[in-house]
Amino acid sequence: MREIQNTSHSKIINGFFNSKESIADIAKACDAADAYARAIISIHDFSHNKSFFLKTEMEVEKLIYGKNTSNHEITQLLTLFWITTLVSNEKINKATKLFSFASSIFKNNSRKEMRSALFVTEGYLESSKGNKTHRIKCFDNAIKNCNKGSPFFFKTLSSCRTFYAELGRLVDYKKKYSSIDLLLEREWHDSIFISDIINDIETCKRKITFSDLKTLSDKLKPSERYLMQKLEATAYLVNDQLKEFEELNPVGKGDYSISTYFLLKNEKLKALELIKDHIKATGKLNSPAGLIYRAPIRAELVNGNHEAAFQLLQKIIDSGGWHYSDDFCLARIELLKNNPTAAVKYFSSAYHWCNYYEATKRLEFEISLSYEIKPKDLWYLSQNISKKENKSLQIRSLTHFLKDEISLKGIKRLIGESQSIVGLRKTIKKYASLKSSILITGETGVGKDVVAKSLHEESIRKGEPFIPINCASITESLLQSELFGHESGAFTGAVSKRIGVFEATGKGTLFLDEIGEISSSVQKILLRVLESNEIRPVGSNKPKKISCRIIFATNAPLEQLVDDGTFRKDLYYRIKKLEIIIIPLRERPKDILPLVYNFLTILRTDRQTPKLSKELEENLLSYSWPGNVRELKNEIDKMRLLKSESLIFEKDDFSLSDKTKIKKLTPLDHNNKNNEQIDEDYDQKQFVKIAIRGNSSLRRLQRIKKLFINNNELTRAEISKIIDVSSKTIGTDLKILMSENFVIKIKPTKSTRSHYYQLK
Template sequence: MKHNKNTVIENWLINPIDTNLYEKSSDHSSRIITIMSKVNDLRLNHTDNQEEILIEIRNEIDHFLQCNEPIELNIFALFLIKWASSLIHNAHLIEANKIFIRFDQIDKKKLLPEIIANHYVIFGLYHSAMGNKLKYEDFLIKSLQIKNLKKIHTEMIFNGYSIFLSSHGRLNEKLKKKILKSKSISKDSPFYLFGLFAEFINLVNCMDITNAIEKRNECFRHPDFDKNPFRKNFMAHNPHYQMYIDLWHNRTNLSSNRPTISSYKNEIDYIYLSTICLLENKPKESLLWARKAIQEFPFILITNNLNSYLLLRAELANKNAKTVIYLLNQKKDLGNAHYIDDFFYARAYLLLNDNVKAAQFFAKLQDQLHYYNAQNRLLFELDLSTEILKSQLHLLYYQSNKTDLKQLDEPFSKDKKNKTKKSLKNIGVQRLKGQSYEISNIQRQIIQYSKFQLPILITGETGVGKEEVARALHEESDRKNKPFIAINCGAISDTLLQTEFFGHKAGAFTGANKDYKGVFESAENGTLFLDEIGEISPLLQVSLLRVLESGEIRQIGMAKTKPYHCNVILATNKDLVKMTADKSFRKDLLFRINQFELKIPALRDRKEDILFLANYFFKITNEDGELPIFSKELVQALESYDWPGNVRELKHEIEKMKLLNSNLNSFSLENFSLIKSEEQSLNSPVNLYQKAKKEESSNNSDSIIFNNDLVQDEKSPLRRIQKLKFLFDEHITLTRNEIIKTLNISSGTATSDLKKLCTSKYIEKICPSASPRSHYFKKLS
């Protein structure tokens, strides 16, 4: 790579989308630039061992920040932005948020306007990843209002905003047109073609298919199309848009040629099948495929394009009005509302025989469709609305022209009031739901321990509800009206965690422009909850021990200590006693924090709570509060299942069961997704383990390990280890990621099982280099 005389910042200002930005700059060999290059690669190139690479980079960043080397402020700010962006793309949102807090310490007056604008974009992206598209848009607009941006940066952000609007079918908005006038893009800019892409996407989302095809052809005819940096992204998404173009053209003349079940590979196949079934007036089949899509690709629900309405369409076609209103309310509360939502509200209220409210929503919709030139979108949606009769549609049009929009209530106001009433009951020990002796005992201990002004340690497996117990302790104490601050120690790098704990003085390190209060100080006279305390580094363990012993903290960059006044609650899912034996956790720190320990039992150890909790979780998501009916077989399955994710897993399973079976109030074993039915197993892609199992079964029909009746989807540790041994028998060498994907287990479970096999000398770990991505496991002879 030929290097130029410009620094990374100078090259980034000239061309922010240059893929060789870091390598060709004059300062490419500096430590911070080398790390930024790795961070950029992590975001752009997804690999099987993404997590291992991320840990490796995080450790490198930690070490670099601890050295406190002098760094030019704009370089440091750009580094924080790139690292946050990479964390967001890898779904590490808690840590990304801490990076933004670090960024906020920087004196913005000393930063380039392009850096500030880029920060707004990435911070908006963080909110988008959390499901809040409204906040994402706010930050995109804020970034465009920054003055004196270089033209290419203005074009980049402007086109990002254009794509955002076009994916919502909103490119015609006055605000966008106003910006377009003041920030026109020249035809020789790489972003000009990007603008054409945005127009094409908008036309598809508005179902203006004739003009969409012409706009796409205009893109293809562009002389720079093949070498444009955005071509790859456009071509990757083109099949989605082509599907809707085909559906529009063929909605009255459907082809019977469809792929076989084994060829369904991605969300497009499921979306296509569900939509085709609606066009053929097969609502039950449509709902089946829609639910399969949501199960396999849950991210569909938090987008805001044509795909995101897949489940709503199928639910309404099956007359599940209350479920649709519930989903739409959640969508709106999340900050993800869309003008087409009013059509789905109107359909739902028609089903509930509330013609007045249906007409009000439909009237509001008519205005929006005209404004966005999206009348064809309504025609498309009507073709998929199998439950609406022509007479109802006629009445809806008639009443909507006479309705008063001012009378339209917020559809979710009643739901919010109910939530408030329910939340008032969940204070203190009432947060802990159950009827077992174990829960009663925990509640009794909470009331007893809440009187103490000493550290309290909460232990238990992942998902048992340790934070709920911590909040209950706080709410039962005299500190209940003071702050409660929770921090996940396992989700934040060591250097950031030190700042988060103790705060810093202005000038303590690069970018520390002002004083920052740590959580020990911010909690004031309230409660500080430190979750995953077993994850903190040995260095931080020393600092924490000193703080707990002395009752004082020392901010980074400050010589003097100051007292803190909060009570500290700590939690872990680790065996700290074992960790002290391994010398990975300090024995003196353990003695300091475990004077008062609350051990939360696993859900499988209090089986009498399982059905109680299942009913409770179902009831709180049900508008009428009606309890479900579970078959005897389902109850047995729920109570015999191991629940490795504990209460959290049960809650998610009940929510999923309700979402995927919204037309039911009686549930049987086939509705329990954690126990696959024979039909589901046959329809699933054959993975490495299943293939191996079939081959072994054909060679040895008497094999007890792979007898389907005995171990089909068995979750016990014994069967899991047997399956893992079989994999090594078949393949000799395996990576950790291959095992996780093949056996469908968590990374923690894989690590634990692999350690057992290494200890028993069944396998050995091979480390060709220091990099975790090169590590694998090999069966010993």
């Protein structure tokens, strides 16, 4: 059996890198008894029948996460094929998590082509999230790692050329790869024809004939048929061949091409309604490469909704999806805002970029759909084009709009009017000046990252780096290297020294989110770091001093994890010197409407505040918000998108159906939850009442810590009297707190009566 496996695995790996065949076809020709060949075929079957997903996932991940290290390369290839298929089927979260694991298993790999395949997969994944810029960088790395002249090299180069063509930027590709493109033309002539046609469609460079489309269809692989329909539809729209488009696409349902079709017919409202219906039905805003995918922005602009258009454009550009035609959209936005001077700047940029990419016909097409631009404004733009070509404009395009968001620093980030938020701001101001580590707890989506950033910005470290790390998103094998760094040669694949985030943070703040998810081995190392303020990079025997502040966060019940034995008790006490508990949004309803209005107005360029109907406000207040602030923001973003940044929102605009009534908590309810964000005076009074209840060591230590936080300096006798526990017991507790570096003992004189304890 081992011999059969080795033969099958070699056949799959060598076939993938050294032939033009698909990996599924290669696997089908292998021995049916081989588990990896069967898994590859299952992935192929799933891509054609979505009902096979759960079965395929179990079969594939059993092999990927298995302990058999002898099948290393075939496991790598299977993992990449599975990630690519997950992305193609829009299972982006699963693909992202699996890619983190894939990166770790590639450390032991020496095959250059496999490393190249990893870059190709990474680029495909990031592009699916809208980051076209990152995919271009990944193609650069992939091509560098390929053996020049191999079939996989040409396969990668062909994919790269096609991607540039989909962006309408074949000019960039030819400048970068001019020498090796000649090899591609000789070996993969069909690829040259396909990408040239795609680029001509995207730049509107020439009229695409029926013969062109027929040849394109013949040359595309069966797996690329989805691309053919998009290209054919785009070609008909650009050529104004609406009858041919109607034969290809039913116009009853809305999508990106249908919306563009109605714009060409000057049915502006219909175009906007259809694209909104499509986004609402699919639940997402697509941003693939391609002319038709700017349809939502065009539809908003032509209906005069410049705020909505800007928000859509901002999402695309921020994700790394800038296109040279976007500067023309910004020019249209400025014209709608009656700002012709700024419009000229953006129009000049668009004009120069379109000239550079041989896409002047694309600019003409965009202008033809700009019904909201008056002839006199178009004349003004054309007569004032800047002679100076500014190629950095696309990077700076949105910065002047972001001033409001950038100004929200420190406790200003915390939006709300509840007693909890008022107290939270005070707690942040108080804790920010302390050197001690802090633990932030609360449900998913409450804003633990916002509180961590606020703590950093209110501290003297605000000029230093703030580095957030999500411990749950990084596999255990990678986490140690990520946190502590590694030396060159520390493990196979560690070809150079790498600085970890503890060292990179310097004197700044390191935010370790999802700390409850780290393994026992990482817990042990982290405890040693907290005790010694030193790290040891993987593969090094020399400790390094660290000077950063550490903020931890988790939504996991750490006390329960301690009781279950999955989280170290000593580490728990270390990280819980100071704790901030963020209560759920459903328990602070006073914050809901301030948050809603903040999310509705942020980054609006007209500075206007939208209004909500009474019925909508009541629905927002009565919903239980299980996803907390994150869910609220997502819902408001959806409302803004589907209502074109309207200034009036009604009850029907709120799509969530679960209108679960919430219990409005009283201040006492909050106090019973041991919440530290209650108003400080109220909390101090209630604390003394609560402190006399409960005799466990854990609760007693928590109450003593609370006393020190509020009073800074205390004697043993004072603590004993307040908590009503013997002085001897308090002495033992104080020794524990000193061992945790929570307090220090001050001895003004030799007399023990003068001794007291101070918060460190």
